[in-house]
Amino acid sequence: MGSHNETSSMMNPLEPEEFRRQAHLVVDFIADYYSNIEKYPVCSQVEPGYLTKSMPKSAPLKPEPIETILQDVQKHIIPGITHWQSPGFFGYFQTNASTGNFLGEMLLTGFNTVGFNWLASPAATELEMIVTEWILDLLQLPKSFSFSSNGGGVIHGSTCESFVCTLIAAREKKLKQYGAERGDLCKLVVYCSDQTHFSLQKACQVVGISPNNVRSIQTKKSANFQLSPDALLTAIESDVRAGLIPLYLCLTLGTTPTTAVDPLLILSEIAQRYHIWTHVDAAYAGSACICPEFRHFLDGVEGATSFSFNPHKWFLTTLDCCCLWVKDQTDLTNALSNDPELLKNKASDTKQVVDYKNWQIALSRRFRAMKLWMVLRSYGVIGLQQVIRKHVKLAQRLEAQLSADSNFEVVVPRNFATVCFRVSPLMALTTGSTNEDDLANHLTRTLLESLNETGLVYMTHAVMEGIYVIRVAIGATLTDDKHVNMLWDMIQDHASGLLAKYAEVTPQLN
Amino acid sequence: MGSHNETSSMMNPLEPEEFRRQAHLVVDFIADYYSNIEKYPVCSQVEPGYLTKSMPKSAPLKPEPIETILQDVQKHIIPGITHWQSPGFFGYFQTNASTGNFLGEMLLTGFNTVGFNWLASPAATELEMIVTEWILDLLQLPKSFSFSSNGGGVIHGSTCESFVCTLIAAREKKLKQYGAERGDLCKLVVYCSDQTHFSLQKACQVVGISPNNVRSIQTKKSANFQLSPDALLTAIESDVRAGLIPLYLCLTLGTTPTTAVDPLLILSEIAQRYHIWTHVDAAYAGSACICPEFRHFLDGVEGATSFSFNPHKWFLTTLDCCCLWVKDQTDLTNALSNDPELLKNKASDTKQVVDYKNWQIALSRRFRAMKLWMVLRSYGVIGLQQVIRKHVKLAQRLEAQLSADSNFEVVVPRNFATVCFRVSPLMALTTGSTNEDDLANHLTRTLLESLNETGLVYMTHAVMEGIYVIRVAIGATLTDDKHVNMLWDMIQDHASGLLAKYAEVTPQLN
Incomplete structure (x- = not known):
């Protein structure tokens, strides 16, 4: 060699x-x-x-x-x-890049520090505390999530990591409270809706909570796929009667399928009654709440135990960057700390500093605060709001166009910049089918494939209550009016062609 | 606003x-x-x-x-x-940067793809398979770890993530095998040595294995801090007699305190006898094994179930990059898969592709293969070997200098490029102390502080069997002969000064 x-x-x-x-x-x-x-x-x-x-x-x-x-x-x-930064990318949720973020990634890679504790790179720890406090302020999160109140923010790599860490914190606290042996792990129950991100199921699996103990409560189109307080209460009471221990409730601000927003206030009040840890997952829509006109979606967050959102979706920041805040940092550090001789140092001994290794799974950690700080400074609050508003405006217009066209149905009202639509079941009906939903699903799936095959755009789908929808997540940084106009033209063209073709091959039904 | x-x-x-x-x-x-x-x-x-x-x-x-x-x-x-890239950085273990890696980070950040499954960015998945196969080959790992044998490699963010994922894989397999209810989680036992990285303890905590069920087997200086086969066997047999279930053994190739190498062959044979999952953690020293002269340290790895090493330590790659190989990829995917409607696609349905989300904790993942590929191509096998050999040569010389100087003791024989030394207890003894180890510890700690305070170098410490040592981890990319020469001069000067001062203030003992 x-x-x-x-x-x-x-x-x-x-x-x-x-x-x-x-x-x-x-x-x-x-x-x-x-x-x-x-x-x-x-x-x-x-x-x-x-x-x-x-x-x-x-x-x-x-x-x-x-x-x-x-x-x-x-x-x-x-x-x-697959070009996630293409202006024609409307799939999943975007992860929107920016020059400011890129420069931050360059700097953090250039320094290549490992900020597991304060001493290993004081700037990495302190800048993370500063940017999470800045964003706390931007989102008008309650001061109880601030370092000044023994809460605080940390940057994780993903929502799943935030789920895992808060689940462990809740698990250890609850087991301690019950003076329980670890065998009682099998009694702990986690609550969410059937719209909650599937990473929660995986996080439960990771921390040893059986899938049988995860209550994925059914939501309904008639309630815009929000988690129902009555259904939650019923599930909790049933578990308590069965001798189980309610542990953790995950609420979502902007679900992945349809960007539904769970009613935080009433749901977190129910959770408090049963001493359940409430986590608010605002992975996608948290970013929007820096605009005053969207802040109301966060009402009730004061009842949560922890809150997370992903700057790596809609905050001009690249993977990986998930901000998590907790009301009581000792919940995390009691469950996740270790204090090996190798890392002992005077600063940590004085307890005057934050050692972020005790707030996460891994020991090593990149200087992710650098990129978030670069984004905040490069664009300012105004610039970040402008990006959100641009995408929302584009989505509003597309939603209006789809609503005004009888070929389409907007399946759920748009909350942010993601539009969920399908070929109208009424339109399917006029073509003579007897099962309009099945036909609408078939036509919508075919429409999605046909649009994606052009290579000009890319969208993904969701299915709720048996309804297949095309999701248009508008949020790539380069996406502009002309791209959404082009998308709308393509949607109309492809759907017309598809419906005409369908009418041709089924003439007997006309 | x-x-x-x-x-x-x-x-x-x-x-x-x-x-x-x-x-x-x-x-x-x-x-x-x-x-x-x-x-x-x-x-x-x-x-x-x-x-x-x-x-x-x-x-x-x-x-x-x-x-x-x-x-x-x-x-x-x-x-x-704290300038981890400084040529004067000898702390912890290095994470050595390179231009090739930097360019890879630029490209992956520029593309900012989210390669959770194959379709979401085929190049990201396939390049990861390619580079992990390349490195498999470089390390001469057995073919049973290759994709061609239903094994395969994946890039995680940290060793702790690799611990968590292999622990979950082992846990689920064992619980299924025993037809056990999840309550039996409390019977599972994990084995390691007191030199194993503390991340293993945390990973156990994460997956719900009690600290009481982690056997941290004591090692001895007289055995160079290797895990003893007899001690392991005794611990296993005692647990089996107590009705517990041996689950997982972590062996280390290059421990963090002293770079000790556990005897892989004999230990993994014991584990096999009890159907224990054996993980080999080569976080630091794995890189060295691309040089034929170090490959022998890996002998016996064929008995392991999984193997990991961190290119982000000594392979010119920045955080975060930990390569994990398993012999049976279904062990991971059975435990970590989910298949939500949102991500359904034809490629995944055919099962012809790898969806890496099922090999890790989080859904989202950066295109880390890009930086590893850039490093491998920018430097070639020769270049990477050259880096390893340069650092080892520098460490050899420093070790020889320390050994030849009666003021110092090299506490354990150097295996790679990390030297562990202290102020000689004999030297301490000549100053009149009656407890030579205590005094040597005091003087060594003082020496470390004095050297670090200059700002010219940075080292960290370890304590084994009550012996405090200074660890000199030579591996920053910019470190060259002159920096290690300077370090050696400084060590001699500061130690002489310290010993002279000590002799002065304790004249009554002379």
């Missing part, structure tokens, strides 16, 4: 001038990528195994020049990328 | 030419940082709360220019950074 002599002439891998030269090349590569992004099909159209075929079977023995590697990125990697 | 009109003139936050301009500025900022890095004290010397004092209480209302923000990074952030 190469003698020592062959290698002696290699440049230091962090030599500053070579770093400078290569990094400038890559900046231009990425700027060009953004300039050309509309030329690529939004969802990758490669076949499984495409890359394995074009890559060598083993790592190169010798160094390769950056120019060669970038050619391969262009030729082999980009065709296999 | 600003009217709509104020905001209408803002540029798109991802406008390519402005992206280009600002990113070029930051490239130069970071290149200059590396050029000047030796001017900063390695470990930050700020006081707790320093940053809060200099930052405004709330986020800025309006956008700020990058030039202003970078001035603040220089003025306020850099003084609060």
